[in-house]
Amino acid sequence: MKQKQKSLLIATLLAAALAAGGCATQDPRAGAPAAQSAVQPLAQGRWDAFNRARIDALIAAHGKGSPGYDARKPPYAVFDWDNTSIFLDIEEAVLVYQLQNLRFGATPQQLDTAIRLNIPHKAFNAPFNNAAGQPVDIDKVAPDIIESYTWLYRNYSGLKGSQSLEQVKASPHYQNFVAKMRYLYEAIGDSFDHAVAYPWVTYHFAGMTEAQVRSLTADTVAWQLGQPIEKVRWTSPAALPGRAGVVSVNWKNGLRLVPEMQDLYARMRAAGFDVWVCSASFVDVVKEISSNPAYGYNNPADRVLAMELERDAQGVIQPEFRRGYAQTQGKGKTQTIERFLVSRYGYGPVFVAGDSEGDQNMMQDFADTRAVLIVNRLRASDIGKLSGVAVQTYGKADAKYLLQGRDDNAGVFVASQAHTPLGAKEGKLLK
Known part of the structure; x- marks a missing residue:
């Protein structure tokens, strides 16, 4: 039957x-x-x-x-x-929306502290090697992220600069920042204990209030419900290899x-x-x-x-x-x-x-x-x-x-x- x-x-x-x-x-x-x-x-x-x-x-x-x-x-x-x-996962969806729209309240120094917090100083698991097959760890990828975030922080009008979101998106620093941040989230989750990985993604709300986080969440849900259910891939730009090199990350999109x-x-x-x-x-x-x-x-x-x-x-x-x-x-x-x-x-x-x-x-x-x-x-x-x-x-x-x-x-x-x-x-x- x-x-x-x-x-x-x-x-x-x-x-x-x-x-x-x-x-x-x-x-x-x-x-x-x-x-x-x-x-x-x-x-x-x-x-x-x-x-x-x-x-x-x-x-x-x-x-x-x-x-x-x-x-x-x-x-x-x-x-x-x-x-x-x-x-799907609302926290992961918020992270992507936060990255795409640069909805951050942290200074570069605060973000540097947040992304390194409690992360072991050892290589991520092999699936997260860079495009050249070389191992990556927090001490390689964090400086790349902060270098690009600092540029965005100083130039984007939603932070401390004067350029529009569309303007800063034309810079390789934007794609380098979003791709390596999303990559880092997956690499930590795959390589280390849940006790390390689960709180890590929450630290990116540093500098925000409850009202701001809830507004960010509402905007995320509205955006996600209109997205197709599919796998998405981001790759950092070859123009900014930095210490980590070129890295890629995949995830599922389309929260329902x-x-x-x-x-x-x-x-x-x-x-x-x-x-x-x-x-x-x-x-x-x-x-x-x-x-x-x-x-x-x-x-x-x-x-x-x-x-x-x-x-x-x-x-x-x-x-x-x-x-x-x-x-x-x-x-x-x-x-x-x-x-x-x-x-x-x-x-x-x-x-x-x-x-x-x-x-x-x-x-x-x-x-x-x-x-x-x-x-x-x-x-x-x-x-x-x-x-x-x-x-x-x-x-x-x-x-x-x-x-x-x-x-x-x-x-x-x-x-x-x-x-x-x-x-x-x-x-x-x-x-």
Whole structure:
């Protein structure tokens, strides 16, 4: 039987089971009957039908109308943001928009400090050798970046100069700066631990305020939604080889909002769940895209846990990770949830959603979690093992891990567990 037909059959049987016995559902925590919630079920959208039925059952079992529901102690859900709540990564998109439009608040000296902060003095992994095949490290590429940024800083009217953006874009310094900055981001992420790579990209907000970061994010989203979904390649100019030489970088463009996740946020809130976001992107960036009504998620800005930086007395962002805070990736997500949510509610999240290794800890670490949604990106490591569990338990009424398929060619969910990578024609369940 084809996957989609099988999904529909399983969902139909599950729905029938839920409806059995009049208006009662089964509470998966205690096995006790629970009054069916009056909250509307999820829109069909492009959900895998079994996943949608399982989430509807969870909402009915724990939300308003269920015997155990207490508005003073509501259930809560925790969502990752990038590649879970949206298609692609908002932090990466903001970096590209920031580079293309030179939306920076840092002086050359401040930027030099930011791009070097905590980066090991050793060569990047071999895929990030320069065009001549020579290894590159931070001590080679940082001087090239700062040399070009200094020229832009002194000449661009949006910084300290008098030339228009179009005029400075005609200089090789512009392409050298943007290409090597974007290259450096990828090289760090590929070569070093997440604890080094994740906060690095946030330091480029140094010298800005929350309002400026949120405005930058809004401009980024407006731009990205009009971009095609495709791979983009930037190469630094041969006219300015510098110490690093000519380097190139590729990434995916075309961020998209996800209607199914917008609907899930809304349905959970309507059912009396508190909905939280826990993201490895910068907090002000996530606050804007998750709370701005224009983007359809409508989650309160104070329900965001994300990467934090120090700020001065005027609220100006500093290139320093906020002291006393955990990085919101990997084990840091669990620590952050324990600090700010478990201490507040007295229990863990009933539902968790994510897509990557950075989410696997919060998916497994809380005994109160009844369902975990994994957006399938064909990842390996422990998240791959959890995806395997989702495949093995597919169709079972007590399945905890739910694997949701996606087609990267269109930036949309698909009605199965399979993931179709960009450029591929067929989907796969597991890596």
